Amino acid sequence: MYIKSATLISFIVSAFIGSSTVTAQSLGKGFIFNCDDPGVVALTFDDGPGPYTETLLEHLDDANIPATFFVLGSAAKAYPGILKKTFEAKQNHQIALHTFSHANLTSLDAASQKKEIIDAAEAVDDIIGKYPNYMRPPYGECSEGCGKVMEENGFLVIQWNADSNDWRYKEKSVDERKAVPLQNIMNEIKPKSPTKDNFIVLQHDPDDISVENTVKFIQEFSKAGYKFITVADCLKNKVTPYKGVAAKTAQAVAVNGKFADAKTPDAKAPAKDPAAKDPAAKQPEAKDQPKTKNDKPKKNDNGNKEKDGENKSAFPATNENVGAEANSAPIIKSSALVSLLGGAVELK
Numbered sequence: 001m002y003i004k005s006a007t008l009i010s011f012i013v014s015a016f017i018g019s020s021t022v023t024a025q026s027l028g029k030g031f032i033f034n035c036d037d038p039g040v041v042a043l044t045f046d047d048g049p050g051p052y053t054e055t056l057l058e059h060l061d062d063a064n065i066p067a068t069f070f071v072l073g074s075a076a077k078a079y080p081g082i083l084k085k086t087f088e089a090k091q092n093h094q095i096a097l098h099t100f101s102h103a104n105l106t107s108l109d110a111a112s113q114k115k116e117i118i119d120a121a122e123a124v125d126d127i128i129g130k131y132p133n134y135m136r137p138p139y140g141e142c143s144e145g146c147g148k149v150m151e152e153n154g155f156l157v158i159q160w161n162a163d164s165n166d167w168r169y170k171e172k173s174v175d176e177r178k179a180v181p182l183q184n185i186m187n188e189i190k191p192k193s194p195t196k197d198n199f200i201v202l203q204h205d206p207d208d209i210s211v212e213n214t215v216k217f218i219q220e221f222s223k224a225g226y227k228f229i230t231v232a233d234c235l236k237n238k239v240t241p242y243k244g245v246a247a248k249t250a251q252a253v254a255v256n257g258k259f260a261d262a263k264t265p266d267a268k269a270p271a272k273d274p275a276a277k278d279p280a281a282k283q284p285e286a287k288d289q290p291k292t293k294n295d296k297p298k299k300n301d302n303g304n305k306e307k308d309g310e311n312k313s314a315f316p317a318t319n320e321n322v323g324a325e326a327n328s329a330p331i332i333k334s335s336a337l338v339s340l341l342g343g344a345v346e347l348k
Contacts, residue, residue: 025140026106028147031157032200035234039194041226042234043067043201043214044160046098046136049075049082050206056214057089063218065228066091069205070136070158073100073120080127087128094230094241096134096158097121105137105146113149121155130242134158134231156239158231160202162188164217166210177209182216194225198234 025033035042045056048071060067069086076083087095099105100119108116117135125131135155137146142157150157164181172180181203188199201217203210221228232241 025159026137026142026147028142028144028157030151031142031147031159032231032235033159033161035198035200035229035231036236037234038196038198039226040229040234041199041201041221042229042231043203043217044070044136044158044231045203045205046070046138047072047075047102048205049079049086051079052208052211053079053082053086053205055208056205056211057086057093059211059214059218060091060093061089063215063228064091065218066093066230066233067228068094068096068134068158068231070096070098070134071120071124072098072102073123074102075206076120076123076127083124083127087130092230094134094232095124095128095130096132096136096231096241097124097155098136099138102138104139104141106141106143108146110145110149113146114153117150117153117155131244132242133239134241136160154243158200160200162199162201164201164203164210164213166204166207166213169209170207174209178213181210181213182220185217186220189220189224192224199226200231200234 025031043065045053045067048069053069056067071083083095086093097117097120099116100123101116103112103116105113105116120135121131133154133156135150136158137150140159142150147157162185165184166177166181169177169180185201192199199221203214203217205211218228230241232239
């Protein structure tokens with residue numbers, strides 16, 4: 001007998017690990033939920049770029065901290081100038097992917113999953129000249145089959161361990177939209193210590209109140225003693241943020257996937273060139289390298305049917321508030337808990 005109710009699972013897990021603001025996410029092989037070292041925070045923003053992203057960039061510039069943006073391909077095409085401004089900011093923000101249309105990947109077949117992420121990657125590459133290696137699935141949902149598609153196409157799946165839940169309060173008063181997400185984050189900070197804990201924080205830059213709250217989040221994390229870095233840096237660049245860009249460390253190996261920059265030498269380098277053997281050696285940027293089948297997958301023959309200008313709403317219709325009930329349960333990470341329950345819970 002399997003228990004499929006998100007409400008019941010949430011109740012059982014809460015009894016063992018306590019309450020949490022972290023909503024349910026797929027627990028695929030190699031998916032990332034935490035940074036490698038304690039004392040760091042990776043602020044991440046989904047669903048952009050949008051009309052409030054420039055304001056967010058100003059806040060980050062004032063604090064002189066970097067962030068990671070999981071962008072929609074459709075939004076990138078709608079706001080190419082803002083995406084380029086984000087990428088060119090002096091803080092070296094990281095650009096990552098959130099699919100093209102914010103489709104729930106678990107509801108698609110493998111070919112459609114691939115098209116969603118490749119179309120997003122190519123939309124970003126067309127604007128900033130870089131092809132991202134990192135992605136986050138909409139709603140945090142990526143089945144085993146989805147995880148395999150991401151791995152085979154060279155994308156590292158990034159989840160989170162601290163959720164502002166900003167999307168849940170869109171219909172609430174302004175005061176509540178400010179106060180509750182802040183309290184959600186404070187509930188994560190207060191019981192933790194920078195000597196042993198780290199955070200990957202989930203927010204949405206097409207949400208004006210979430211953008212405004214970022215200033216307070218920065219203040220609170222700073223007071224608690226945390227340092228702000230990008231997701232790639234919080235993973236020590238074991239997987240570089242973009243294809244064709246040399247790793248900053250000698251650990252340029254795939255965490256869970258076939259990453260071209262980690263396994264393939266520069267196409268221009270002579271066979272005996274030390275740079276071809278040393279993953280840490282400086283390589284030309286992707287735009288200087290010839291396009292090869294190892295650089296990035298080919299476009300789907302069906303092409304991209306999305307229209308420019310879509311997803312221009314202040315908060316795309318297909319954001320994390322869809323399927324909220326399915327996202328209401330906290331993450332189940334403990335195999336001991338599953339064992340204790342006698343295998344009654346089917347993890348999804």
